[in-house]
Amino acid sequence: MAESAQAPRRVPLNRDRVLRAAVALADDVGIEALSMRNLAERLGVVPMALYKHVANKEELLDGVVEIIVGEIDPPAQGADWKDAIRQRILSARRALLRHRWASQVIESRLHAPPVVLDYMNSLIGMFRAGGFSVDLTHHVMHALGSRMWGFTQEVFPTPPPPADPDVRAAMFGQLAAQYPYIIEIATAGSHDEESAVGRGCDDQFEFEFALDVLLDGFERLHQQGWSSTDRRRATRASA
Amino acid sequence: MAESAQAPRRVPLNRDRVLRAAVALADDVGIEALSMRNLAERLGVVPMALYKHVANKEELLDGVVEIIVGEIDPPAQGADWKDAIRQRILSARRALLRHRWASQVIESRLHAPPVVLDYMNSLIGMFRAGGFSVDLTHHVMHALGSRMWGFTQEVFPTPPPPADPDVRAAMFGQLAAQYPYIIEIATAGSHDEESAVGRGCDDQFEFEFALDVLLDGFERLHQQGWSSTDRRRATRASA
DNA sequence: AACCATAGGTGTACGCTGTACACATGTCAA
């Protein structure tokens, strides 16, 4: 008899299948639960089998980053630099929103995988095509920082408010006394102050706001013919 | 005889000593080697002893963040909002440069320790004192993001160039073919192209450049009386 | 002075992690 019926001849693992399984697993159970053991189990294989395809966990994560970055759209053709870059970064953002854990992994990488360099290289090229000097482009890329990946580090996501209304009211009073300005911001635009505390922000708006402040600033410097001889107090009119 | 001579009556641990030892240990051996076991050893104590002073490792790291943030200078008095905020953030930067691992720990926190809220609250207050609306202040704080802590995520620090000149030349050629724009930036202002690849950037300059682009943008929006009813395409003149 | 509650330190043990190393198996070339 054909042993393909008996033991259904498993397709052998390969690097790509391992990496895609890792992405799927992280999507499902979160990045902190992505362990070599869990991943192996999901692939129906013993942990050490993975090491035939990735050198170690670091390289696995490098590969995962490659996959995510591969989901970013190529640059739009025909748009001016500002719109093209804006669109591209927002595409990166969409990719990273599909995998919420990805920003953390990107930031943890010690050296950039090739696709990452591709992306950065192409982004730089978009500024250069817009007429930016090498120097200004350099600084502008630094200024974008991790925002070029479509995320801002959400420093301290607001914890969910306590369910008990009494506890919530008490907590609100204490916070208002201790951090009046934070409360002022958190409750802005709401008449029911207390309930608004845990309301959260429109992340997409905040992201675009910051991105546009930066892009507008870059445009202004570019138009003014900024050059790195203005190195002291770089962008400031005052000095 | 006094047993204080015989067994030199050790001073008991307390939360503060534990936290400061943790900071010192991380400074010495790096954050990845800061384990409960290593920390205990450094304090001449058994690992579990630490748990009488911090609930778990997460809370230890919270406490470590408290100490770092405590090193940030209080706001300057009498300066205008822009200079005051600039100075404060640069002070935060100095604190974080003293502990290179700290940014990573700050970003890994799930909820903000009180001193962190203090800092943010006070920074918000500085914008408000400068006449910023609640709304604009809100967005502006988001736009600063982790830069308010004085760091930009250094995405992918450049690895040191290989020692062997032949290898270096070969690598340079390959990089130049594959990532021409990156190479263009990396070698800008240098005539000896190859050797400039690993030269690195003036991080302080890059940080201040980005900070000033943002602060200048904020100032412009503020002067123009930006209000959140301009919510679509927030900062853009075009639409 | 005797007592005892309590805070602080100890020792052991468990489950989890990444991964080194030796081994088995399955597939293709000679």
Added chain:
DNA sequence: TTGACATGTGTACAGCGTACACCTATGGTT
């Protein structure tokens, strides 16, 4: 048919955070 090579297995180890039971020294009360 034989052997080489790629792939998957099994066992084992060191390190991690930390639960739990225990001991000990200190300080206040009787």
